[in-house]
Amino acid sequence: MASVVEPARAAAGAPASRSFLGSLLRTPSGAVGLVVVAVLVLAALLAAWIAPYDPLRMAAGPRLAPPSWAHWFGTDDFGRDVFSRIVYGARLTLQIGVIAVGISLTSGLLLGLVAGYASGWTERVLMRLVDVLFSFTEIVIALACLAILGIGLTNAMIAIGIASIPFYARITHSVVLVERNKPYFEAAVAGGAGHLRLIFRHLLPNVVPTLIVVGTLGVSTAVLAAAGLSFLGLGAQPPQPEWGFMLSSSRDLISRAPWMMIFPGVAIAITVLGFNLLGDGVREVLDPRQRQR
């Protein structure tokens, strides 16, 4: 888990003007990523219409039936329709991505802003703590959280969210460091602007573009991590049609029903790829320096 965070580090703030979407669609990775994510969102929203069967219904077809017209992705060992389960799984996956990133992004943003703005001792202590947590690695923090909270998908989302707070805090902090030395900010300080105004009117808008990039890439990390925890049995529980959990229950049947192993894996990989590409695309748009690469 958590092996795709590296590209975001180089991202720096840049003004987001022009037609953002138009520029995004002009980058190849942005276009592909956007399409994948849009498909995912549609699948999640329209699951009830798209899925031919109830994802939890046992004996919707024969047990362990290979892919066919009636069951596009085959059936699992309970006779549940794998395609329907994957479509409904998109809901859980998006939920995981949004909630986990939501937790880490807001907490990390606040921490980074406060540390960067406060400077001095507060900054040193806070960032030292963030560094320490960062070096624990995300999986260990997530495991520790699960040991306290107990097993389950909701707890897994929270654990993943908490585990990546240090990462977002670091990025926010690094952007704030650059911004607070710029003339406009120094002018605002000299002009006697209040703390809140300085933080929210001046610093925040400059942090946002970077965090959009990092957050988009972060969804892919969170999805991978949650699937991993569910695969280990620490996240989603039966009968949830969560992709990582589906993969883990395919293990016993890998030689008899490989479709149970192939499709959920493809779903995870495409989703993660989609958010990675989208993140790359957003970065290219927001950070022209990167575009030449």
Next chain:
Amino acid sequence: MLRYIAQRLAAAAVTIWVATVAVTLLIHAVPGDPVRIMYAKFQSTPEQLEAVRTSLGLDQPIHVQYAMYLGRLFEGDLGRTIVGDQPVLDVLLARFPATLTLAVASLAIAILVGMPLGFLAAYKRGSWIDIGAMLVAIVGVSMPHFWLGLLLLFFFALQLGWLPVAGSGIANLVLPALTLGLANAAVLARLTRSAMIDIFDQDFVRTAQAKGLPKTVVLYRHALRAGLVPIVSMLGLQFAYLMGGAIVVENVFAWNGVGRLAIEAVFARDYPLIQGFILFFASIVVIVSVIIDVLYAFLDPRIRYG
């Protein structure tokens, strides 16, 4: 340089110290009475539970508990596991070589596959080789470790019957190391490519080329050495991710390292073992990152610390 090393060591010590505080607090964050949870399987009387509480120091104020914990820690005593009643440190040390073997083998695969790929992509920037390599890399980055593992298991062990699937010998190492190595090769390829592109754009490479030095000399003597610097700086983080990934991959292949142990401990609510694992794992990652930082300092003569 010495001063830099001292600074890094101090920072590492702080991290490990915070870890000791965190694991002490962990047991208090558990809802309910941890002693009852841990010892519920034994028909213990309230007096026996009280005795356990005393022996773990849980009846003391928290700062005293922490002092006791530190005291035992310095004697190499991380407590005893709930399941099986064994010394935590011995259990961890018995399983750690397997994890380290896996991590080192995977890192080797990641370096051997990822760095040349990234280098080639940067060198042939914009060509179909570059695009192809980066496509492979981003797919690799997006692939869950455990799925790659299952696919490899399916094809090589079950379909082709080439490799064994469970055990601890060299042949058993191939699949898990390949799984973890390939996944990280993708990350490393992306890193190498962007680092090398930075280097190729820099003046000294251009100057060397302009001076008419042979291309290979420019590549090996100048660009590659300079490019290694930022890559090495990322290896520490890479290693940490590898160790994290090992936790999952070990469970796919029944590779008997600390990762599997940790998951079992979470399931069994074996808190002393979970505490020990966190402290142990964090310490390893921190120590490795210090070593790599120091290497980095030696490698890059342009950087002066002080």
Next chain:
Amino acid sequence: MRRSTTRGPALGLLATALLATTGQLVTTANAAELVWARYGDLDSLDPHRATSTLSMQVWDQIYDTLLAFDADGQPQPHLAKSWEISEDGLTYTLALEDGVVCHDGSPFDANDVKFTIDRAFDEAQPSLTRTAWGPIESVEVVDPLTVKVSMSSKFGAFLPFLADSFSSIVCDTNTADTFGSSTAIGAGPFKLVEWVKGDAVTLERNPDYKNFGKPVENMGPPHLDRLVIKTVPEPQTRLAALQTGEVHIAEPPFDDIAAIKEAGELDIVVAANTGQNVFWEFAISRPPFDDIRARQAVAYATDPEMAIDIIYGGLSQREWCPIARGVFGNDQEFCKQFGYAYNPEKAVELLAELGYGPDNPLETTMFVWTGGNRHKLAEIFQAQLAQVGINAAIEIMDIGTMNARVKEQNELVDDPSPGTFDMMTWSWYDPDILYALWHSPGAYSGFTTPELDAMLELTRTTIEPEARLAAVHDVIKYLMENAVHVGLYTPGWEWVFAVRPEVSGFKVGAFLHPMFNDVEIKG
């Protein structure tokens, strides 16, 4: 490789790891070494500190018992060659076989028996077997080969208990505090070499072993040089390892058993008389299952016949009684009268009485233990329960943890979380298990009432078979009518073994005791 005790820095460990891996190549299995892979590891080598079958099966190899079960599950003389019971039924005098030695070379005698029993009752020890031994008051060493056990009241299940793994005799030289975790001295057919938790227990042949009463042909030491008992949780991995020959004996994946039989490459051994029983039990300390109707609703809403048919094919049977087939007192027809045949309408009715309905489902959690495809069984039950309006989350855990969680749940009285229920399991040779589980305070602090206590006491103090049968049946009726212990199926775990063709002599005795005394590996 597993015994690294290096406490040096990372680089030192790295060297150890690399050395250890290459070292593996040297230790090839030229001696007769059998690898047996199981889905989980034992909890402890100390027979007083664990209850899982996974643990007992290892103790069977390291320790020996005073009596031994024959193929039908009847206790026979073993290390105790004869015994006398006093007139009042309170004193047992056992005569031990001469010339038996413990693994460390010390003679096996009456002191070892006394050491074991005293240890089981030692207040300073967290012991799980205290109740199972019975109301023992004292143990007296009459002479080295004679031991006298005195009870405070009559105890009908004492002799069969002496044939069970829980009564494994621990040699009195086990005084090190590593006992149970890294040392274990017994008088069984194999000696402990090492136990790497979560990985493997390695045993070696005990050249001094003597068999007196175990139902095997070999009366001397085992033919195997080494026995390695490995933990391999994934069924597919076990199957693949069986096929490549890395493993000789293992539980195969259930979905592949038909194909294995057809291919004929592996032998399938199915254990009989396992004494195993899988059943529903409930946390009765708080809502919803403090109300009998909620417990009955679960029982009516689930259809074990259909579920085990889907998951196990013909390899498992419906079990109506709280004790398994082959155990004294089991009678399908008798139990069925008080059982809960699948009846979802009845379940909906009961739930409606309790105020649950389509808009207000009963929320609860079902505990299940790992392995043997039970998580799939649980998923079927979950779907069946959902149809009547019971939302049961599933939590899967190892059996030791599950025992702990059940006890914890039973003791949570004033807790806002809904009470749980669980697919529990026991393997026992006698209906006395019901006493251990349901006589107050109860091994897991579950359901108890004074009238049930009285009925259970009667099953212990009644020795005459017909009268004891009646007493046992009274208890069964009570437990079932109150929906406290609702039988589901039997057997329940690790009763199917796939064995490689070159292995001969592998037997599984009554109550699921695998025996390796006769095992040989050809070629």
